[in-house]
Amino acid sequence: MSDAARIEFDGVTKRYEGRGRDAVHELTLDIPAGTFCVLVGPSGGGKSTALKMVNRLIPFDGGDIRIDGRSVRSLSAVELRRGIGYVIQNIGLFPHMTVGDNVGTVPRLLGWKKQRIKQRTQELLELVGLEQDDAKRYPAELSGGQRQRVGLARALAADPPLLLMDEPFGALDPITRFRLQTELKRLHEEVSKTVIFVTHDVDEAIRMGDRIAILREGGILAQYDTPDAILEQPADEFVAQFIGEDRALRRLALKTLRDVKLTEPGSQEPGSRVSPDTTVRNAVSLMLDSGTPQVVVVDGDKELGVFRLEDAGALL
């Protein structure tokens, strides 16, 4: 597995002829290797533009973008793109190729041996949760969720150190989206790659991101930080409004009862029995629902401790 790459946006500007303001304005971002970085913001914020400048599908007018210290302009566009995974909302699978051939696209371009491509394809299908038999099927035979899994496998095929994802789950139904979000998160922990992920959905940004960059209209960076830090201290009114007035609850959703300190359980504590994987937000919701200001955290038969409403307040 190749290592993850560090990505630096250094004062990058993109201007379209005949438009009053920049699409992206002097964007500076340092994305450490292995980070899951989400670009989020309202439409017109230039987040997709910023993403597509990394693999030079859109040329930029000023500044520079570096991958592990090397400018993206130091390579030919074709060479650069073969080293970067790319996933888009409408996936863009090749309808005339089988799933297996779709996944093997970049390895074929790179001239891998047939046997190696076949082995890699099987590995990837398993990684993204598809069956080996699916390799022989055509994209038209798959569901939307399965297609996006193929899209992800295809992007990962040549094991790139960087993955660009442009609203990859935007066209999926909520249940499929949630499932794929969870799996992508797990996958990211497994394969250690830098991911730049564009979405307009704040919930998705908070759930997925190690770091979030919030862009406002005109392609101006409003805030770049961890989800927790942004929720705790929005940089300005725009950010506060964008992330919503329920940001305290959103922060609690970032932690599970495994992450917090519990009180020793007494005997016969009242309150709902919950698993340690419950988020603090859901625990609070349960307390309000049951009218008991505490929950008992249990792992199987074992009582781990008690979590109280005031403990939740103290976390904020």
Added chain:
Amino acid sequence: MRRAGGPTVIPNFGHGSSCVTGDHAFCWDWVRGHWGDTLGPALVQHIELTAIAVGIGFGIAFLLGLATHRVSRIEQPVGIVSALLYTIPSIALFQLLVPFTGLTYTTIEIALVGYTLVILYPAVVAGLRSPSEDVLEAARGMGLTPLQILLRVELPLAVPVIVSGLRVAVVSTISIATIAAFVGPYGLGNPIFLALKEPTPFKTEIYSAGFLAVALALLCDAALLLLRRAVVPWAGKRFA
């Protein structure tokens, strides 16, 4: 160019069967007796006329289509010229060409090729446009060169539309080629033309040649449909 094979045969009323001499609606014995000297050769010529016209027409349409794909500005002028060509009645077009190329096989083929272009050129252009923007963006994003995109994505995806165009072109050329007999003694139009020249048009000859033209068109259409299924295994599959 090949000349018409064998002498053209005008039915001999004196020695024919009573069916032929009485000019009944359809005489099997005449068809059997003249398959070898009239209908068979005319059918072979007809296939030849069509194959050459569609072959050359497809070659030109394909190159023009590729050029248009590169430089989309030329689409309108090329489209207008070929559409104008199509509005000229076939017989008139044959007559227009005669002063330049004479009463020859070449005249016929030039006209037929012109007609196939009207169908095949838009088919090639539309076919090359069939991949969606998402597919093209994914292809670019993965680092395919423009040539690789053309060869591996755009052309394979154009095949269904191009084959559909070929079906229309083949069927219409088979039909239009019967009129070629006005220029020279070629194809299935020739027996029809000659039978019409009789003092009383000889029905069996008209019907049998006409039937062969229709049968040939249907057969070619079915063959192209099967070809399309064979080379486009991905179309028609649906998620169930």
